[in-house]
Amino acid sequence: MIPPDSFQSRALSALLREFEWSAVAILTENSEYGRNGLLELQQIATRNDWTVVSVENFQTSTDSESIDVRYHLQAIKVKYLFTDL
Secondary structure: OOOOHHHHHHHHHHHHHHOOOOEEEEEEEOOHHHHHHHHHHHHHHHHOOOEEEEEEEEOOOOOHHHOOOHHHHHHHHHHHHOOOO
């Protein structure tokens, strides 16, 4: 069973607070579940004055071996390097 979006978003925000991070990049699957979790985390980030440096989505597949997020991770890295934090 997959936990509700709100549980994951609250857990991620607890990690941000624990490590005192003020910026985050979000990589999520392009599905209703991923989009809802993204919206929830973006709202939490806004309330806490955290910067969302980048948002990247990847297509889901029934074959988890075929999911390759390297392109998206590279895009996040490039966006982070050119962000003035």
